[in-house]
Amino acid sequence: GENVGLHLPTLSVQEGDNSIINCAYSNSASDYFIWYKQESGKGPQFIIDIRSNMDKRQGQRVTVLLNKTVKHLSLQIAATQPGDSAVYFCAENTGGFKTIFGAGTRLFVKA
Amino acid sequence: GAGVSQSPRYKVAKRGQDVALRCDPISGHVSLFWYQQALGQGPEFLTYFQNEAQLDKSGLPSDRFFAERPEGSVSTLKIQRTQQEDSAVYLCASSLEGGGGRYEQYFGPGTRLTVT
Numbered sequence: 443g444e445n446v447g448l449h450l451p452t453l454s455v456q457e458g459d460n461s462i463i464n465c466a467y468s469n470s471a472s473d474y475f476i477w478y479k480q481e482s483g484k485g486p487q488f489i490i491d492i493r494s495n496m497d498k499r500q501g502q503r504v505t506v507l508l509n510k511t512v513k514h515l516s517l518q519i520a521a522t523q524p525g526d527s528a529v530y531f532c533a534e535n536t537g538g539f540k541t542i543f544g545a546g547t548r549l550f551v552k553a
Numbered sequence: 554g555a556g557v558s559q560s561p562r563y564k565v566a567k568r569g570q571d572v573a574l575r576c577d578p579i580s581g582h583v584s585l586f587w588y589q590q591a592l593g594q595g596p597e598f599l600t601y602f603q604n605e606a607q608l609d610k611s612g613l614p615s616d617r618f619f620a621e622r623p624e625g626s627v628s629t630l631k632i633q634r635t636q637q638e639d640s641a642v643y644l645c646a647s648s649l650e651g652g653g654g655r656y657e658q659y660f661g662p663g664t665r666l667t668v669t
Contacts, residue, residue, distance in 0.1 A: 476658075
């Protein structure tokens with residue numbers, strides 16, 4: 443939606459550097475996790491997902507790490523580009539119909 | 554190919570008016586979700602359809618909110634007697650598989666509702 447990112451935690455990185463966005467989830471019963479990217483004026487866009495039987499999953503320039511012991515999820519973006527600037531949400535599912543989104547982190551890439 | 558579309562993109566309503574928000578999911582997608590996104594926050598689940606069946610409406614904030622998907626494709630979210638706290642972006646998402654939020658969801662651009 444519009445004006446996404448107001449009052450959100452912000453991560454500022456230099457173009458070409460790697461970015462790491464962290465997320466703590468609360469429900470130990472959650473077994474499916476997703477990262478979404480949301481640009482201003484648009485709906486969230488799927489980036490990558492991971493199920494609880496995995497610790498790590500890689501995509502194109504992105505890696506998701508899951509630590510179930512401490513209920514922590516992270517998204518790593520390699521060689522960050524200006525087009526990566528957006529708000530990033532982690533989301534979780536406990537096996538039901540509902541997806542629970544986190545509060546979001548705004549990534550700002552400096553050229 | 555066409556993604557998820559929503560209309561209108563912007564809606565201004567006076568307090569007390571009824572509004573209807575439309576979602577056209579990706580053709581053939583079984584699952585359809587509605588979310589509410591307040592300014593600066595993550596989307597919050599409202600309701601879920603598997604084909605025409607509304608299987609979860611636990612996120613609807615009050616009985617003024619009603620959603621339907623009568624033929625298992627297009628869905629409408631209706632808000633009766635709108636209040637200022639209803640001002641938000643309403644997002645629709647669809648997913649190829651059934652089973653709720655356990656698969657990749659494709660989101661529309663949202664409808665920004667402002668209640669004055």
